Amino acid sequence: MSRAATTAMPRSRRFHLRPIRLAEFSFLVFLAVVMGLPLLFLLTGSFNLSAPGKPAVYGVDNWLRAFTDSGTLSALSMSFTLSVVRLIPAMILSVSFAWLIARTDMPGGKFIESVCWIAYFVPDFPLVLAWILLLDPTFGFLNSLAKSLPGVEGSIFNPYGFWGIVWVHTSTGGIWFKVMLLVPVFRRLGATLEEAARVAGANTATMLWRITLPVLAPMIVAVSVLSFIRGLQSFNTELLLGTPAGIYVYSTKIYDFLQREPRAYGEATALGSVFLLVLAVLLFFYWKFLSGGKKFTVVTGQGFSTLRVKLGKWRYVAFAGCLLYVAVTMLLPLTFLVIGSFMRRYGFFNITSPFTLNHWHSMLSDPIFLVALKNSLIIASTTAIGGVLLYSALAYLLVSRRTITAPLLESFCWIPHVLPGILLSLGVLWLFLATPLRFFLYGSVWGIAAALILADSPVTTQAFKAGLLQLGAELEESARVSGASWRYTYRRVLLPLLAPIAAAVGLMNFGSALTSISTPVLLYSHESRPLAILLLEYSFTGELERAAALGLLITAIIGTMMLVGRKLGLHLAGSE
Amino acid sequence: MRLIAGWKRVWLIGAFVLAFVCVAATELRAQTKASDKEWVAVVEAAKKEGKVVVAGSPDPVMRNDIIPKFTARFGIPVEFVAGRSSQIVSRVETERAAGIYSIDVFLAGPDTSANELYNDKMIDPLKPLLVMPEVADGSKWKSGKVWFVDPQEQFIVRAFSSVATLLFINTEHVKPDELRQMKDLLNPKWRGKISTEDPTTTGAGANKAARFYVQIGEEFVKNLYIDQKSVRTRERRQMTDWLARGTQPICLDCREDDVRPLLKDGFKILEIFEIAGAGPTINGSPWMLSLANKAPHPKAAQVFANWILAKEGLETYARGYGSATLRTDVDESFLNPGNVPKKGVKYFDDTDWKWIVGGRHENRDKVWKLLKAR
Numbered sequence: 001m002s003r004a005a006t007t008a009m010p011r012s013r014r015f016h017l018r019p020i021r022l023a024e025f026s027f028l029v030f031l032a033v034v035m036g037l038p039l040l041f042l043l044t045g046s047f048n049l050s051a052p053g054k055p056a057v058y059g060v061d062n063w064l065r066a067f068t069d070s071g072t073l074s075a076l077s078m079s080f081t082l083s084v085v086r087l088i089p090a091m092i093l094s095v096s097f098a099w100l101i102a103r104t105d106m107p108g109g110k111f112i113e114s115v116c117w118i119a120y121f122v123p124d125f126p127l128v129l130a131w132i133l134l135l136d137p138t139f140g141f142l143n144s145l146a147k148s149l150p151g152v153e154g155s156i157f158n159p160y161g162f163w164g165i166v167w168v169h170t171s172t173g174g175i176w177f178k179v180m181l182l183v184p185v186f187r188r189l190g191a192t193l194e195e196a197a198r199v200a201g202a203n204t205a206t207m208l209w210r211i212t213l214p215v216l217a218p219m220i221v222a223v224s225v226l227s228f229i230r231g232l233q234s235f236n237t238e239l240l241l242g243t244p245a246g247i248y249v250y251s252t253k254i255y256d257f258l259q260r261e262p263r264a265y266g267e268a269t270a271l272g273s274v275f276l277l278v279l280a281v282l283l284f285f286y287w288k289f290l291s292g293g294k295k296f297t298v299v300t301g302q303g304f305s306t307l308r309v310k311l312g313k314w315r316y317v318a319f320a321g322c323l324l325y326v327a328v329t330m331l332l333p334l335t336f337l338v339i340g341s342f343m344r345r346y347g348f349f350n351i352t353s354p355f356t357l358n359h360w361h362s363m364l365s366d367p368i369f370l371v372a373l374k375n376s377l378i379i380a381s382t383t384a385i386g387g388v389l390l391y392s393a394l395a396y397l398l399v400s401r402r403t404i405t406a407p408l409l410e411s412f413c414w415i416p417h418v419l420p421g422i423l424l425s426l427g428v429l430w431l432f433l434a435t436p437l438r439f440f441l442y443g444s445v446w447g448i449a450a451a452l453i454l455a456d457s458p459v460t461t462q463a464f465k466a467g468l469l470q471l472g473a474e475l476e477e478s479a480r481v482s483g484a485s486w487r488y489t490y491r492r493v494l495l496p497l498l499a500p501i502a503a504a505v506g507l508m509n510f511g512s513a514l515t516s517i518s519t520p521v522l523l524y525s526h527e528s529r530p531l532a533i534l535l536l537e538y539s540f541t542g543e544l545e546r547a548a549a550l551g552l553l554i555t556a557i558i559g560t561m562m563l564v565g566r567k568l569g570l571h572l573a574g575s576e
Numbered sequence: 577m578r579l580i581a582g583w584k585r586v587w588l589i590g591a592f593v594l595a596f597v598c599v600a601a602t603e604l605r606a607q608t609k610a611s612d613k614e615w616v617a618v619v620e621a622a623k624k625e626g627k628v629v630v631a632g633s634p635d636p637v638m639r640n641d642i643i644p645k646f647t648a649r650f651g652i653p654v655e656f657v658a659g660r661s662s663q664i665v666s667r668v669e670t671e672r673a674a675g676i677y678s679i680d681v682f683l684a685g686p687d688t689s690a691n692e693l694y695n696d697k698m699i700d701p702l703k704p705l706l707v708m709p710e711v712a713d714g715s716k717w718k719s720g721k722v723w724f725v726d727p728q729e730q731f732i733v734r735a736f737s738s739v740a741t742l743l744f745i746n747t748e749h750v751k752p753d754e755l756r757q758m759k760d761l762l763n764p765k766w767r768g769k770i771s772t773e774d775p776t777t778t779g780a781g782a783n784k785a786a787r788f789y790v791q792i793g794e795e796f797v798k799n800l801y802i803d804q805k806s807v808r809t810r811e812r813r814q815m816t817d818w819l820a821r822g823t824q825p826i827c828l829d830c831r832e833d834d835v836r837p838l839l840k841d842g843f844k845i846l847e848i849f850e851i852a853g854a855g856p857t858i859n860g861s862p863w864m865l866s867l868a869n870k871a872p873h874p875k876a877a878q879v880f881a882n883w884i885l886a887k888e889g890l891e892t893y894a895r896g897y898g899s900a901t902l903r904t905d906v907d908e909s910f911l912n913p914g915n916v917p918k919k920g921v922k923y924f925d926d927t928d929w930k931w932i933v934g935g936r937h938e939n940r941d942k943v944w945k946l947l948k949a950r
Contacts, residue, residue: 070948132814138823240814243774244807256777261687263662344841348820351841368639426666433674442676522667525678526629526655537634537658542813542834 024397028405031394031412034454037434038427039415046269062266069267072253076274079250082162082238083231086169091224093170094178097322099208101179102186103194104309106318112326113183114562119330120176121511121558123551125539126340128240130333131168133347135159141336160245168237171329177230178223180508181463184500185219186212188470194309204309219466221289225282226459229417232275250274254420268423275418283414287407341548359545363553368534375445376531377557379520380513382449384506387456392502394457395464396494410461417458421518424455429522443525451523452513460505467501507565511558614707615882619650621875627653628876631668632683632863634658637896645892646883652876661688668698668868677870680877683863683884686927687936689732690725693866695933700869701730708882710905718902722885725864725929733865733881735890738900738915739849740857740926744835747844749825758792758853761826762799771815771824774808775801776947780829781808785947786939787926791854794946801947819845832898832912849914858917860927862897 050057066072097116101109134142137155146156158164189212197207213220235251242249250271257268311318340346344356363369394413398406416424428451432441441447471494479489495502517532524533531554538547622628632638643654657664661684668679682693693699706712706722714721723734745755749769754760761770773781789797800806807824809815816834818824820843838845850856865884871877883889890901900908900916908916917923925931 070945129814136823139821239810243809244814246808259660259662259778261662261665261691261778263666265666345820345837347817348841422663426670429667429670433670433676438674438676442671443678521659521663522670526657537639540634540660541636542816542831543636544813 020397020400023393024405024409027394027397028409028412031409034431035412035415035457038424038431039419041430042265042269042419042423042427043273046266046273048266062264063270065264066257066267066270069253071248072250072271075248075253076250078247079232079234082165082169082249083228083234086166086174086231087224087228090170090174090178090227091220093325094175094182094223095213095220097175097179098182098186099212100318100322102183103189103212104311104315104318106311106315106322108319108323112319112322113179115326115330116176116179117507117511117562118555118559119326119334120173120180120508121515122172122330122334122337122555123515123535123547124172124236125240126337126346126544126548126551127172127333128168128237129346129544130336130340131159131171132240133336134333135164159241161241162245162247164245165237165241165247168241169231169234171333172237174329176330177508178227180504181223181459182216182219184463184504185216185466185470187500188467188497189216204311207309215470216466217289218469219463221286222462222466225279225286226417226462228282229275229279232278233420251420258420258422265423265426268420272418272420272423275420276415279414279418283411337548338552341545341552343545346544346548359543359549363546363549368529369531371527372529372531372534375528376514376554378445379449379452379528379530380510382446383452383456383513384510386449386453387460387509388502388506390453391457391460391505392464392498395461395468398461398465399468413457413461415457416455421455421516422521425451425519425522428454428519432523443523443528445528445530448520448523448528448530449513451519452509452516455516455519456505456509456512460509463501463505464498467498471497503565503568507558507562510561510565514554514558612709615709618707618875618878618882622650622652622873622879623876625652625873625876627655628680628873628880629655629657629678630681630683630880631657631659631664631679633661633685635862635897637862637893638683641892641896642884642889645888646880649883649888650879652879654880661685661692664688665692669696672698677868677872679868680871680873681880682866682868684866686725686860686864686932689864689866690929690932694726694731698868699731699866700871701728702733702865702867702881703730705867705878706882706885707878708886710887711882711885716887716904718904723902725860725927727929731866733885734860734927735865735885735902736860736862736894736899737858737902737917738861738898738911739917739923740859740861741830741832742848742851742854742857744819744827744830745846745848746819746822746825747846749822752846752848755826755848755851758796758851760851762796762804766804766826768805768807769824770800770804770806770826770828771818771830772801772806772808772827773812773815773829774810776808776944777810779810780831782940782943783926783936784828785943786936787857787924788854789939789943790935791924794942797943798946832915833896836898847912847914855924856921857926858923859925861899862893864927 046062047058047060048056049059049061097112100106101113132140134140135157137143137158137160140155140157140159143155143157146152147154159168193211193215194207197211202210233251234249235255238247238249238252239255241247242252254268254271257264257271336347341359342355342357343349344354344358345351348354391413394409398410419427429442432438432447435441441450475493475497476489479493480486484492514530515532517536520530520533521536524530531550535547535550535554538544538550630638638656638658643656647653657679659667664679664684665688671678682689682699684693703722703724710716711722717723718737724730724732725734726732743755745752750766754763754765772784773779775781775785785797785801788800806828807818809818812829812831812834815824815827815830816838819827819830819835820838832847835845835847865881867874867877867881884893887903887905890903891906893899894901894906894908895910898911898915900911
């Protein structure tokens, strides 16, 4: 691992390697089975040319067909372009938001942070439709408003096209996810370094550029990598806004192969392998970056100051800017979504009696709904707790050990992030069915939770890893010297320091589990159907209004959990 | 004497006919009783199995009408595994490779039924299991018997045959007499005003384009989808909304069940079944019925299959979906008359077995090649 990681390791523990090494190899075997095997199944399957149920015949035809299919390369190029164009402004905005919320005296920071959390979990499909209602050149609300202005003729906005996709992405998922991950690590950053810089005469910008960003680089880079790959896989928005304009992205090509009859999973896996390649390149540079002799420790045993940067009169300007961004990119479409759930036909105000409570009533009185709600809560809670326990331990291993298995461990962790959801689901299905646990896991809420825990590994592990990289070795060392056991040290020293990150990723996993569709789609049964699958069924059958109502309900559940989780996180961190 | 002999002959023949009728009636009654008895036994056995697992498309008719009615009638709960056909088949194949057989009944589209379930030998003969008297009775079917579409006439039942919509128009923007022939669609006036489900991927859009390719020709397909800048989408709700708003007032692939609520809301939408230049078409939507082999609940599956092909099952579906069934005793007054096939009219059958297993794929590939090249 990196030198930074080495410094985080208590020297005294280098002589007590056995339990940790055992844990490390256990993790390696576990990850190789649960992450590596599904990938192996998929890759092997992609070379199998025979029809399902027939004896296997291997060859490269699927790969050739996938990459010689017309439009594949242009779609790949479009995906890269869109992902890069979206990433740059989104990262600048996210880092700015996180810094303002966590490191400055801007008023209303907690409010803005809460909005980011809620915004991230608003289902994107109805939200994209809300943007269409706002921006459509013919009937868009904002275009109608603009046309009433003097000197404006024709429509100003058009969501169907490259920039429409970029804008809607920035609104629906562009910065919320990044802010959620960045704020806890920005909070962990003690003010000592910044204070020293200020004493040395640095202004706020210099301090941010020379001090804050470099020491928080592991998380910023990790979030950038996560976002870039997520951008490459993005699909829903492109489907709604790109197809009418003839814009096709790489994920659309994969989707096409997955929808074909007979199915073309071999071709889809071949195309998906490009994501693996991109990940390998990005991880190589990420590891090079971390092992470049840099040190990211910001939480040490030598005092911890939480003084925030004073913005003076700019604090109100900053707050107004954040508020404006949130209002335009989220509250505006969200308002349309709320209204839409009460409309007989989403977005049609000119029909007789356009408003109704029927969609909410029929959703709540649907006998499937309560079962799905219960299933979802069990799945989401298990995913949140399981993910935090598993990946905090894994991240601890990754950070605190210098071993040849670390790159392997970390590579396995990234696999779920590069596999298109449905392929991951198929891989996990194969895995479940190949184990003796299949009768317990397959078709049960526990199986879905297990699959979602696997899917959460990249984000959760990276978040914990970045948090642990910030902790100085002497914190653990002093506890050990004082006679504390490892468990006691973990509970009383590490856990409180990691609690905000644990709360953040736990909540994020909780929300993802509630909204994830592609992972459970091949794994659920009639008894274990979660809310997200119900949402898929509503969308599939064009019951958009009911889908909007259900989407809002899911958002409300996540909002409530967020408040509870934040409270818990702050309590564990001793900040209350 | 001759007269008496003649009457004698008449009496003899009459007596013979009467005796024959009596024997036949007795035999028929015995058969009916046997059939009733067999059906009762099947239902009893099905109840003991506890449930039936049905896989199909997630449509509201199934969820809101079919499942409650079936459960109320037989006391057998229905577990409905809903999803896209490709996902369901992937799942079932993977399960089967691991020795798990979870599905009893498939309500799948023609492509999936023919090219996957039948081709991959995932289904059992259904014909011998249709024992419910009103299903087995050939007089209850327009074709004189239950229509099995597979070559052996054993596995896959087609229960519907409706005239397919050619296109929908919003008459506030397009007058019906502006579209008298298919080539009228190529009028520059409609450039950018026609919406279609994306014809470059699997689905209704590609299927219709393949049909146009066969019926009208390559040049028309090129002109319609490329030169006319037909607006593509993969979201059916988006197409219906465009039609209602008049943004794209001609919709090639809107679904009737999506458009019906618009008509109730007073939108001026007209469903067009035929235009000169493209023959009328029928199809077997919304599903074809087959039974999984090694089904975990075979008797319950048999009861479900029989019931859904009976008057109650099919009429429920027909009302919810707006499709014409192949039964003679289903009330069709609620249907759009245009949906009901007319006698003597030659239709292009979009669910014909040969077309499904071969012709459609070949022509769809040609369409993709044509459209993707541009």
